[in-house]
Amino acid sequence: MAPLAGDFTYGQWSAVYNALSFGIAAMGSATVFFWLQLPNVTKSYRTALTITGIVTWIATYHYFRIFNSWVAAFEVQQAGGDYAVSVSGTPFNDAYRYVDWLLTVPLLLIELILVMKLPAGETASMGTKLGLASAVMVALGYPGEIQENLAVRWFWWALAMIPFFYVVYSLLAGLGEATAKQPESVSGLVSAARYLTAVSWLTYPFVYIIKNIGLAGPTATMCEQIGYSIADVVAKAVFGVLIWAIAAEKSRLEELSKPGRR
Structure with a gap:
């Protein structure tokens, strides 16, 4: 954990404060929603929806920890008609993000594969390959995140x-054929979930290189925290809503296909 710069403005500090608070609210409310919806989907999709809620619950916990660490790292005092912000000496622990990603990123991919209800062999193969690849991706990113040396x-x-x-x-490509085999009313939702994941994930490498392209100090820290928070909410809470929508629609179709149902 690199020491924080000491010249944060109150606006910069509060922007990060509010972004982290938004992350807590979004992830926490999403968790409650997903788990309350479990009885409303068929047994086939409850595992996917349970994992969706686990992902946002883990994120809620880590956002609490990041938020508390951010508050503890600063002292905010009234100075005339404004507020003055100074570092308290307590380190700001941003490593919680990487712990969170190491746990949740593989689960995000697994929940998508599960809700697609692919053949058992394909589910196991895709889940293992994508889960391991995403875990390796996060593990490789962390050593660079904590370095100040640009080359490193x-x-x-x-x-x-x-x-x-x-x-x-x-x-984008590997799951294309499997998506085409989904029911017509579901394939669009599955495609949206795939593309949303890809687009939201593309945010992370660009936020990562903020410090690589010349930004430094409070501005870089503020942009990193806000950028990562927005990307997390989209990649987990919003993505989870799509997983729920897919599970709900496929459950409806399964119920309609039962004998005696129209």
Whole structure:
């Protein structure tokens, strides 16, 4: 954990404060929603929806920890008609994000594969390959994130992009045939989930290189925290809503296909 710069403005500090607070609210409310919806989907899709809720629950916990660490790292005092912000000396622990991603990113891919209800062999194969690739991606990204040396940051970024592109390619192309086999009313939702994941994930490498392209100090920290928070909410809470929508629609179709139902 690199020491924080000491010249944050109150606006910069509060922007991060509010972004982290938004992350807590979005992830927490999403968790409650997903788990309350479990009785409303058939047994085939409850595992996927349960994992969806686990992902946002883990994220809620880590956002609490990041938020508390951010608050503890600063002292905010009234100074005239405004507020003055100074570092308290307590380190800001941003490593919670990587712990979160190491746990949740593989689960995000697994929940998509499960809700698609592919053949058992294909589910196991795709889940294993994409889960491992995403875990390697996160593990390779962290050493560069905590470095100040630009050459080292770029080196680890480039390594992390190898499994990153493999996962994104698999989402956009590898699952295309399986998506086409989904029911007509579901295939559009599955495609939306795949593309949303790919687009939201593309945010992360660009936020990662903020410090590589010249930004530094409070501005870089603020942009990183806000960028990662927005990307997390889209990749987990919004993506989870699509997983629920797919599960709900496929459950409806299964109920209608039962004998005696129209």
